[in-house]
Amino acid sequence: xxxxxxxxxxxxxxxxxxxxxxxxxxxxxxxxxxxxxxxxxxxxxxxxxxxxxxxxxxxxxxxxxxxxxxxxxxxxxxxxxxxxxxxxxxxxxxxxxxxxxxxxxxxxxxxxxxxxxxxxxxxxxxxxxxxxxxxxxxxxxxxxxxxxxxxxxxxxxxxxxxxxxxxxxxxxxxxxxxxxxxxxxxxxxxxxxxxxxxxxxxxxxxxxxxxxxxxxxxxxxxxxxxxxxxxxxxxxxxxxxxxxxxxxxxxxxxxxxxxxxxxxxxxxxxxxxxxxxxxxxxxxxxxxxxxxxxxxxxxxxxxxxxxxxxxxxxxxxxxxxxxxxxxxxxxxxxxxxxxxxxxxxxxxxxxxxxxxxxxxxxxxxxxxxxxxxxxxxxxxxxxxxxxxxxxxxxxxxxxxxxxxxxxxxxxxxxxxxxxxxxxxxxxxxxxxxxxxxxxxxxxxxxxxxxxxxxxxxxxxxxxxxxxxxxxxxxxxxxx
Numbered sequence: 001x002x003x004x005x006x007x008x009x010x011x012x013x014x015x016x017x018x019x020x021x022x023x024x025x026x027x028x029x030x031x032x033x034x035x036x037x038x039x040x041x042x043x044x045x046x047x048x049x050x051x052x053x054x055x056x057x058x059x060x061x062x063x064x065x066x067x068x069x070x071x072x073x074x075x076x077x078x079x080x081x082x083x084x085x086x087x088x089x090x091x092x093x094x095x096x097x098x099x100x101x102x103x104x105x106x107x108x109x110x111x112x113x114x115x116x117x118x119x120x121x122x123x124x125x126x127x128x129x130x131x132x133x134x135x136x137x138x139x140x141x142x143x144x145x146x147x148x149x150x151x152x153x154x155x156x157x158x159x160x161x162x163x164x165x166x167x168x169x170x171x172x173x174x175x176x177x178x179x180x181x182x183x184x185x186x187x188x189x190x191x192x193x194x195x196x197x198x199x200x201x202x203x204x205x206x207x208x209x210x211x212x213x214x215x216x217x218x219x220x221x222x223x224x225x226x227x228x229x230x231x232x233x234x235x236x237x238x239x240x241x242x243x244x245x246x247x248x249x250x251x252x253x254x255x256x257x258x259x260x261x262x263x264x265x266x267x268x269x270x271x272x273x274x275x276x277x278x279x280x281x282x283x284x285x286x287x288x289x290x291x292x293x294x295x296x297x298x299x300x301x302x303x304x305x306x307x308x309x310x311x312x313x314x315x316x317x318x319x320x321x322x323x324x325x326x327x328x329x330x331x332x333x334x335x336x337x338x339x340x341x342x343x344x345x346x347x348x349x350x351x352x353x354x355x356x357x358x359x360x361x362x363x364x365x366x367x368x369x370x371x372x373x374x375x376x377x378x379x380x381x382x383x384x385x386x387x388x389x390x391x392x393x394x395x396x397x398x399x400x401x402x403x404x405x406x407x408x409x410x411x412x413x414x415x416x417x418x419x420x421x422x423x424x425x426x427x428x429x430x431x432x433x434x435x436x437x438x439x440x441x442x443x444x445x446x447x448x449x450x451x452x453x454x455x456x457x458x459x460x461x462x463x464x465x466x467x468x469x470x471x472x473x474x475x476x477x478x479x
């Protein structure tokens with residue numbers, strides 16, 4: 001029997017605010033445990049939460065970017081559950097009146113473009129962190145770090161429209177690209193600022209009702225998401241093929257063992273006893289504020305991709321990489337203001353620049369060459385001041401030296417020889433030394449020209465203009 005996979009994803013993305021959602025504590029990652037807390041985020045008696053305005057703005061930004069209906073009047077709710085890292089015994093979230101609903105994200109699949117529906121996007125606070133895996137924690141104990149309590153999150157709940165791990169990967173990639181373009185989250189899965197839970201079920205092809213679903217948690221990298229989904233899909237199909245039933249529960253992914261283990265029974269919304277949060281007034285977005293958020297939206301990835309294709313006439317492959325991040329696209333466009341061979345810019349950014357970023361493990365914002373300096377280097381190639389191979393040496397020198405391109409060329413002695421009389425002298429010397437190769441060329445073995453060009457370049461210590469060398473050689477050989 002053929003089976004169809006049905007996946008819905010719940011993504012929590014941590015917002016790039018300096019303070020928490022309901023108090024002034026810092027959201028900085030990596031601080032000493034329990035140093036970023038106060039009576040509000042610890043849930044002490046008698047304290048009241050105050051909503052961070054920036055969180056609402058970021059939620060609206062993402063809602064607009066994902067074609068959602070924005071609820072101008074929305075409110076918070078209490079989600080009640082008991083866990084050691086939740087000091088209040090409830091989480092402030094949204095339930096019946098979320099800020100964003102009924103949107104979609106468009107992804108690329110093997111069969112073309114596909115829209116994955118979004119049921120809702122809502123604001124909520126994060127819980128703390130239970131620590132039991134680190135070396136300093138005893139085998140029979142769990143430590144609690146409450147720094148993360150109250151850190152602002154957006155939960156993005158997809159419709160069950162995803163049909164494969166590949167589609168899930170494409171959806172997560174697009175969603176992370178969006179939150180980064182909007183500058184509302186860094187989308188870092190390893191640091192927990194972009195977390196994903198998956199609801200998975202399988203059903204016979206042609207069946208319209210959904211199968212029993214399980215929820216997978218603890219997937220902290222894109223690779224883990226794909227492995228975990230593959231594992232759970234195969235597990236459910238094997239159960240059904242053997243006449244067994246899939247039990248509805250929550251599973252914890254173990255990346256070391258590459259397996260999922262039961263964590264607890266799967267909860268439904270009524271298990272959380274949601275009710276309106278009595279300590280917070282409803283949120284109201286007036287027209288001027290909403291319009292100001294909308295007008296400040298940046299150009300989004302899909303539009304930027306289409307514009308790059310038409311404006312810069314670049315291949316789709318180049319364009320996809322250059323527009324993958326807003327910062328990379330901005331760097332390209334800043335360079336293009338000073339040099340108009342767009343394909344050459346793209347080649348260098350996808351080649352030497354990308355290699356440097358990977359080797360030094362830095363972002364384009366930390367890259368030592370400004371767009372203007374890169375443009376100057378490319379101009380030097382274009383105007384035959386230096387060869388492409390010499391330009392790579394200049395590039396390396398510029399990475400660690402704050403000098404102009406002209407100064408670097410002079411310092412390294414790499415200025416290209418374009419004086420025809422000097423190049424002709426090199427050519428004549430090579431032709432007189434390699435008479436056998438000259439005779440071979442004249443007898444039809446024209447590939448020997450590459451060897452002769454190489455000898456001229458060696459003689460000129462790589463400084464001769466290779467195009468002029470090749471042209472002069474052919475002219476003399478065919479005379």
